[in-house]
Amino acid sequence: xxxxxxxxxxxxxxxxxxxxxxxxxxxxxxxxxxxxxxxxxxxxxxxxxxxxxxxxxxxxxxxxxxxxxxxxxxxxxxxxxxxxxxxxxxxxxxxxxxxxxxxxxxxxxxxxxxxxxxxxxxxxxxxxxxxxxxxxxxxxxxxxxxxxxxxxxxxxxxxxxxxxxxxxxxxxxxxxxxxxxxxxxxxxxxxxxxxxxxxxxxxxxxxxxxxxxxxxxxxxxxxxxxxxxxxxxxxxxxxxxxxxxxxxxxxxxxxxxxxxxxxxxxxxxxxxxxxxxxxxxxxxxxxxxxxxxxxxxxxx
Numbered sequence: 001x002x003x004x005x006x007x008x009x010x011x012x013x014x015x016x017x018x019x020x021x022x023x024x025x026x027x028x029x030x031x032x033x034x035x036x037x038x039x040x041x042x043x044x045x046x047x048x049x050x051x052x053x054x055x056x057x058x059x060x061x062x063x064x065x066x067x068x069x070x071x072x073x074x075x076x077x078x079x080x081x082x083x084x085x086x087x088x089x090x091x092x093x094x095x096x097x098x099x100x101x102x103x104x105x106x107x108x109x110x111x112x113x114x115x116x117x118x119x120x121x122x123x124x125x126x127x128x129x130x131x132x133x134x135x136x137x138x139x140x141x142x143x144x145x146x147x148x149x150x151x152x153x154x155x156x157x158x159x160x161x162x163x164x165x166x167x168x169x170x171x172x173x174x175x176x177x178x179x180x181x182x183x184x185x186x187x188x189x190x191x192x193x194x195x196x197x198x199x200x201x202x203x204x205x206x207x208x209x210x211x212x213x214x215x216x217x218x219x220x221x222x223x224x225x226x227x228x229x230x231x232x233x234x235x236x237x238x239x240x241x242x243x244x245x246x247x248x249x250x251x252x253x254x255x256x257x258x259x260x261x262x263x264x265x266x267x268x269x270x271x272x273x274x275x276x277x278x279x280x281x282x283x284x285x286x287x288x289x290x291x292x293x294x295x296x297x298x299x300x
Contacts, residue, residue: 001226002193004299005271008228011262018196025169030195031057032167038090038155039139047195050088054218057189059092059170064138067186067208072139073146074211079153087218089154094165170202188214190221198225227295228271229257239289245279257295259288271298 003009016028025031036043043049046057058075060068072091082089139152157164165171170187188201188209198221203209220231232238236255244250259268259275268275274294278287290298 003226003228005228005263005267007262007264007267008260009225012228012260013196015262016196025167025197025200027197027200029197031189031191031197032164033195034164034167036090036155037158040155046090049090050191050195052193054085054087054193054222055191056082056087056089056214056218057092057168057187057191058089059094059165059168059187061094061186061205064141065205067205069138069142069145071208071211072142072152073150075214076142076146076150076152076154078211078215081215082218083153085218085222087222090157091154092157092159092164094159094162094170190214190218192221192225223257223295224260227257227298228260228263229290229295230260231257236292242278242289244276253289253291255292256289257292259290261286263288 005011013028016026018028018030020026020029031046033045033047036046036049058071060071075089075091079089139156142152143150159165162171168187168189186203186205186207186209188199189197190199192198199217201209201214216235220235224230235257239253239256241249241251242253253276256276259272263271268288272290272294274291276289276291277285278289280287
């Protein structure tokens with residue numbers, strides 16, 4: 001639930017426009033909606049699938065590649081924790097799909113199962129089915145590489161025509177058709193309950209993502225959203241030892257957070273009466289620390 005402070009989260013989020021003037025996807029924008037054909041079935045709308053929840057959209061360049069195999073496995077290990085935080089997870093497969101022959105009866109079953117309009121090109125239907133079939137086969141490798149200690153509980157979205165990847169700015173539509181392997185799209189998007197983009201990460205194909213950092217980001221974003229606070233660098237391992245006005249030092253502020261810059265002095269004192277303002281040479285009172293226990297105890 002979003003913070004109720006008038007000068008808190010809502011005021012801070014208003015600084016980010018909901019849309020862009022050039023079609024690019026930026027922080028604070030409402031993310032593009034799309035129909036989803038996944039390993040867990042068919043969904044008409046990404047927005048409806050995640051309605052009222054946080055969600056992570058996690059793309060990877062290709063199935064049957066070493067880094068992606070470890071990433072999906074590590075993400076699966078974090079799934080239960082993310083689910084406990086009421087955060088959905090979906091991964092996006094943009095594997096290039098080659099045409100292949102299928103029996104007519106198999107195509108008929110595919111169209112029926114996915115409720116695909118017969119007006120849609122059969123080659124596209126085949127491509128989607130083939131991509132998802134490959135994804136299921138690849139997931140067996142993912143599980144085996146993690147010594148069978150995981151279960152893949154999140155859906156993999158098929159994007160054989162790269163329309164979703166293009167809408168989210170992960171590839172250049174003018175050059176993507178020339179790429180046999182779209183190495184530029186190893187991305188993470190964290191979306192809030194209002195379908196607004198709160199964080200995006202882009203990695204090259206040669207560097208695997210850190211799942212602990214992704215979980216930390218979700219925790220930080222939810223805390224900010226609910227409590228009108230901002231997490232310092234290295235949170236929650238921050239401010240372990242700070243000076244106090246009386247010349248002593250305190251270790252009680254480890255894991256503390258800052259009040260958002262938009263929070264007024266009046267609401268700060270009302271909601272977080274024990275907050276500490278760090279002294280700086282400028283004498284501007286903007287480093288307003290709140291202990292983690294005080295944050296947990298405060299109402300939204």
